[in-house]
Amino acid sequence: MPPLIALRAFVSTARHLSATKAAAELYVTLGAISHQLRALEEFVGVDLFVRGHRKLTLTDEGERYFREVSTAFELIKDATKLLVAPDTKETLKLRAYTTFSLRWLIPRLPSFYAQNRSVELVLSTGNEPVDFIREKLDFAIRLGNGKWPGAISEKLISNIVAPVCSPSLLARGPAVKKPADLMHHVLLQSTWPERREDWPAWLAEHNVTPQNDFSFLYFESSALSYQAALEGMGFAMAQMALVQDDIAAGSLVCPFEFQLDRGEFTYYLIYPEGRILTPEMKIFREWLRAQCATFNDLLPLPHHK
Numbered sequence: 001m002p003p004l005i006a007l008r009a010f011v012s013t014a015r016h017l018s019a020t021k022a023a024a025e026l027y028v029t030l031g032a033i034s035h036q037l038r039a040l041e042e043f044v045g046v047d048l049f050v051r052g053h054r055k056l057t058l059t060d061e062g063e064r065y066f067r068e069v070s071t072a073f074e075l076i077k078d079a080t081k082l083l084v085a086p087d088t089k090e091t092l093k094l095r096a097y098t099t100f101s102l103r104w105l106i107p108r109l110p111s112f113y114a115q116n117r118s119v120e121l122v123l124s125t126g127n128e129p130v131d132f133i134r135e136k137l138d139f140a141i142r143l144g145n146g147k148w149p150g151a152i153s154e155k156l157i158s159n160i161v162a163p164v165c166s167p168s169l170l171a172r173g174p175a176v177k178k179p180a181d182l183m184h185h186v187l188l189q190s191t192w193p194e195r196r197e198d199w200p201a202w203l204a205e206h207n208v209t210p211q212n213d214f215s216f217l218y219f220e221s222s223a224l225s226y227q228a229a230l231e232g233m234g235f236a237m238a239q240m241a242l243v244q245d246d247i248a249a250g251s252l253v254c255p256f257e258f259q260l261d262r263g264e265f266t267y268y269l270i271y272p273e274g275r276i277l278t279p280e281m282k283i284f285r286e287w288l289r290a291q292c293a294t295f296n297d298l299l300p301l302p303h304h305k
Contacts (some may be wrong), residue, residue: 009036014066159266186234
């Protein structure tokens with residue numbers, strides 16, 4: 001076994017990619033951190049860091065070692081917490097997209113807490129790639145093809161898309177009888193790369209290619225494009241899962257019967273390979289599965305006739 005003090009210094013430094021921050025976190029001097037890192041590298045006989053000018057990066061061997069060792073430290077921490085404070089509420093850390101959180105997840109969370117008072121959920125949002133180790137996440141909800149290196153993925157809700165607009169826009173015209181008529185309206189589009197293909201893919205099913213005759217208004221997130229649709233600014237290409245409540249309330253309508261299923265390109269619950277799921281993680285996963293099954297049974301959503 002390598003010296004545990006050196007391992008702790010290594011994990012902290014690798015997580016921050018900074019010996020200075022590791023020293024502050026562990027309440028030791030910078031010299032002590034440097035000494036422990038050198039001692040560990042001598043013990044394993046492998047360079048774990050590339051030391052540049054004011055920059056520290058992990059070697060490939062160091063990155064692999066960090067992920068394995070940091071997981072072991074987390075297991076030790078969880079076991080100790082369970083031993084010394086068995087009645088403490090368990091905290092689940094989940095990362096999801098802002099739009100998905102606002103329009104699908106958060107409205108359903110009250111039912112989770114009604115059944116599970118002993119679990120605390122910490123929800124963070126963002127579009128950037130997930131790093132389970134450095135961010136100390138339990139789960140993440142991601143949009144993609146289900147393939148993330150080093151992660152297990154479980155398909156959640158179907159990613160079905162179709163144009164939606166406000167009833168007032170549909171009433172005042174110009175009339176929309178066929179997909180090509182959309183050229184007379186503003187099309188609302190998220191600039192997020194994973195959503196840029198929704199409009200072309202749906203229009204292609206009707207042999208319509210968006211040319212210069214089509215007018216697009218771009219937003220940095222789908223949440224903004226949905227809000228613009230609610231305000232009557234144009235047609236948004238919406239994920240049916242995220243506008244279900246608006247359609248049910250009649251504040252948005254889907255004027256076309258055809259709704260495009262993006263297939264394997266959809267939402268997934270992901271977590272690290274080799275992660276031993278805690279009872280609380282299993283509870284949340286089962287609750288989420290049930291919520292997704294209930295929604296999927298409603299598809300396709302009704303369209304405006």
